[in-house]
Amino acid sequence: xxxxxxxxxxxxxxxxxxxxxxxxxxxxxxxxxxxxxxxxxxxxxxxxxxxxxxxxxxxxxxxxxxxxxxxxxxxxxxxxxxxxxxxxxxxxxxxxxxxxxxxxxxxxxxxxxxxxxxxxxxxxxxxxxxxxxxxxxxxxxxxxxxxxxxxxxxxxxxxxxxxxxxxxxxxxxxxxxxxxxxxxxxxxxxxxxxxxxxxxxxxxxxxxxxxxxxxxxxxxxxxxxxxxxxxxxxxxxxxxxxxxxxxxxxxxxxxxxxxxxxxxxxxxxxxxxxxxxxxxxxxxxxxxxxxxxxxxxxxxxxxxxxxxxxxxxxxxxxxxxxxxxxxxxxxxxxxxxxxxxxxxxxxxxxxxxxxxxx
Amino acid sequence: xxxxxxxxxxxxxxxxxxxxxxxxxxxxxxxxxxxxxxxxxxxxxxxxxxxxxxxxxxxxxxxxxxxxxxxxxxxxxxxxxxxxxxxxxxxxxxxxxxxxxxxxxxxxxxxxxxxxxxxxxxxxxxxxxxxxxxxxxxxxxxxxxxxxxxxxxxxxxxxxxxxxxxxxxxxxxxxxxxxxxxxxxxxxxxxxxxxxxxxxxxxxxxxxxxxxxxxxxxxxxxxxxxxxxxxxxxxxxxxxxxxxxxxxxxxxxxxxxxxxxxxxxxxxxxxxxxxxxxxxxxxxxxxxxxxxxxxxxxxxxxxxxxxxxxxxxxxxxxxxxx
Ligand SMILES: Cc1ncc(C[n+]2csc(CCOP(=O)(O)OP(=O)(O)O)c2C)c(N)n1
Ligand SMILES: [Mg+2]
Numbered sequence: 001x002x003x004x005x006x007x008x009x010x011x012x013x014x015x016x017x018x019x020x021x022x023x024x025x026x027x028x029x030x031x032x033x034x035x036x037x038x039x040x041x042x043x044x045x046x047x048x049x050x051x052x053x054x055x056x057x058x059x060x061x062x063x064x065x066x067x068x069x070x071x072x073x074x075x076x077x078x079x080x081x082x083x084x085x086x087x088x089x090x091x092x093x094x095x096x097x098x099x100x101x102x103x104x105x106x107x108x109x110x111x112x113x114x115x116x117x118x119x120x121x122x123x124x125x126x127x128x129x130x131x132x133x134x135x136x137x138x139x140x141x142x143x144x145x146x147x148x149x150x151x152x153x154x155x156x157x158x159x160x161x162x163x164x165x166x167x168x169x170x171x172x173x174x175x176x177x178x179x180x181x182x183x184x185x186x187x188x189x190x191x192x193x194x195x196x197x198x199x200x201x202x203x204x205x206x207x208x209x210x211x212x213x214x215x216x217x218x219x220x221x222x223x224x225x226x227x228x229x230x231x232x233x234x235x236x237x238x239x240x241x242x243x244x245x246x247x248x249x250x251x252x253x254x255x256x257x258x259x260x261x262x263x264x265x266x267x268x269x270x271x272x273x274x275x276x277x278x279x280x281x282x283x284x285x286x287x288x289x290x291x292x293x294x295x296x297x298x299x300x301x302x303x304x305x306x307x308x309x310x311x312x313x314x315x316x317x318x319x320x321x322x323x324x325x326x327x328x329x330x331x332x333x334x335x336x337x338x339x340x341x342x343x344x345x346x347x348x349x350x351x352x353x354x355x356x357x358x
Numbered sequence: 359x360x361x362x363x364x365x366x367x368x369x370x371x372x373x374x375x376x377x378x379x380x381x382x383x384x385x386x387x388x389x390x391x392x393x394x395x396x397x398x399x400x401x402x403x404x405x406x407x408x409x410x411x412x413x414x415x416x417x418x419x420x421x422x423x424x425x426x427x428x429x430x431x432x433x434x435x436x437x438x439x440x441x442x443x444x445x446x447x448x449x450x451x452x453x454x455x456x457x458x459x460x461x462x463x464x465x466x467x468x469x470x471x472x473x474x475x476x477x478x479x480x481x482x483x484x485x486x487x488x489x490x491x492x493x494x495x496x497x498x499x500x501x502x503x504x505x506x507x508x509x510x511x512x513x514x515x516x517x518x519x520x521x522x523x524x525x526x527x528x529x530x531x532x533x534x535x536x537x538x539x540x541x542x543x544x545x546x547x548x549x550x551x552x553x554x555x556x557x558x559x560x561x562x563x564x565x566x567x568x569x570x571x572x573x574x575x576x577x578x579x580x581x582x583x584x585x586x587x588x589x590x591x592x593x594x595x596x597x598x599x600x601x602x603x604x605x606x607x608x609x610x611x612x613x614x615x616x617x618x619x620x621x622x623x624x625x626x627x628x629x630x631x632x633x634x635x636x637x638x639x640x641x642x643x644x645x646x647x648x649x650x651x652x653x654x655x656x657x658x659x660x661x662x663x664x665x666x667x668x669x670x671x672x673x674x675x676x677x678x679x680x
Contacts, residue, residue: 066482066656066657066658067482067483067484067656067657068483068484068487118656118657118658118659126656126658126659127655127656127659128656129484129656129657131484131486132485145443145485145486146443146444146446146447146486147416147444147447148447177415177416178416180415180416180417180420181415181416181417181418181419181420181447182417182419182420182447183447208387208415208416209387209388209395209416210388210391210392210395211387211388211391211392211413215413216413216414216415216416217415283391283392338658339658339659341659341662343659344650344652344655344659344662344663345650345652348651348652348653354650354651354652
């Protein structure tokens, strides 16, 4: 080949990145200072998000979820920990992978599931779908499917809270891949110089879609290694440990509320399934999935609660209650009416319609 | 003759381009190891190496900016934007730099960058994944904008696009990626800037490009009584207006069909231009059929949104009602 050139990526050991394996000791977080009632509530939320996501997957495979769906299976501890720590009037900004984050703010299951199924009884009347879950009443200020966009939007919401002196905080979730788009960097700098009450939570699940994050990122820790550039503390937490997420959230929220400015938290986690739809996730090296399945956030937490003396029957009761909740939501979602064709033409303008006007 | 899907035809075309010129690079998110979400670049990294088929970070502005820099120094990057709605983070690079640098450098720089964009709806993939953003780019002077509609054209058009020294926005109708047809891998195709009459007729001219060409052909076949001519515009900018005007003067009636919203859509330009060129031959105003002026709807509603045979034939009826 003539004119062979050398690009930076040419020297990059493609596909050879060191697999990031989960921590070896699952009991290491047992002593965290989290009270029993909160722990039980978090276990319920872990179960709700887990069982919801499994059901969403089943319904997708039954072709009842049209379009696409991105699940948080394996990543539920992040939404659970942060959702539990947040104040009812705080803001959440989620991504297309936002079912868990929406549930974690108290939005009931039925409207979320019905929205996934595109039904008229969905959270957004079937017009938003899986990727755009929004519930202003619950502080869920949207789920965003264009990578990076919502980090700057979260800054705006945080700024509004700062203007009002309301003490509210905007919590913005995004993935590892997002740290490479310009908007991430613009948003961090902005938040830092204006000391905005915003918490950026990078859910580092080691993959940007089908590409290992290490193959396309200059530093090993996609978020934390960038923090210094914006005068922020580098923070890496165990994203599979709900207690760790909860405590990190309390800390960051408190800093933001008291005028201490933004935080950037990198929560290392792993998605059990593929990126979206029925992606089998075959691009992942052998052993990696198994290792992470052995460090599952739900089992990890259940085992912890047992070690801490919670009775198995109590946990079993929570699991059964959540299962019943999921069954009921499924029935209500499937029985929901399809949106009328006319609904394609509503809500374009503030008057609710889509009439062309002079 | 070989039977190929549209996606595979693009893949074969890219392969030929890469074989013919070692300066041709392919870059984008997941284009290498995975072969792209629609597998258009399948196997290219394996055969041409990681230097030439590059898995980029998630950064559309960065992808196009980098491609511009490579093109400035003699490379010929073919960038994949994964889905239509993801091109907007790159808008500044495309509109402000790519389209304008050749002119403002007095032609001292050439930017042979191809930006491939899977476009349009019909696969149940909602907003950001189903859009038809062509008018943003046809409105920008300095960009060639083309759309392929079938495997044979896909094969020749992508090779032409890579060879040409202008920046090119290359639209691929994603719901037609799996359509199969015979492709002659050795025959030269129709030049990139030409429109093609894909069905001859006498009574009315349908103008379409990309995914709507097939819809119009089906509508023409379904119509009883009237003889419908269908033209695949292929090159939106520059426009092969002579072929279009010849047809419209002959039939005296014209309907423009695209998936994008009608309001300020590319069809408005076609209608205005052909009205100027064919005014005294027209029996009726040129009508437009397109998506509603709303954001692209979720999948359960997309059948209502997308122009179908009925909407096309209804417009045909209306041009005869004048
Ligand atoms: C601007 C833009 N480019 C590309 C995409 C397509 N896309 C959707 S998700 C994704 C990967 C995101 O990875 P990451 O930020 O790590 O989040 P994860 O999906 O792993 O949660 C890509 C490339 C998009 N949605 N937006
Ligand atoms: Mg990721």
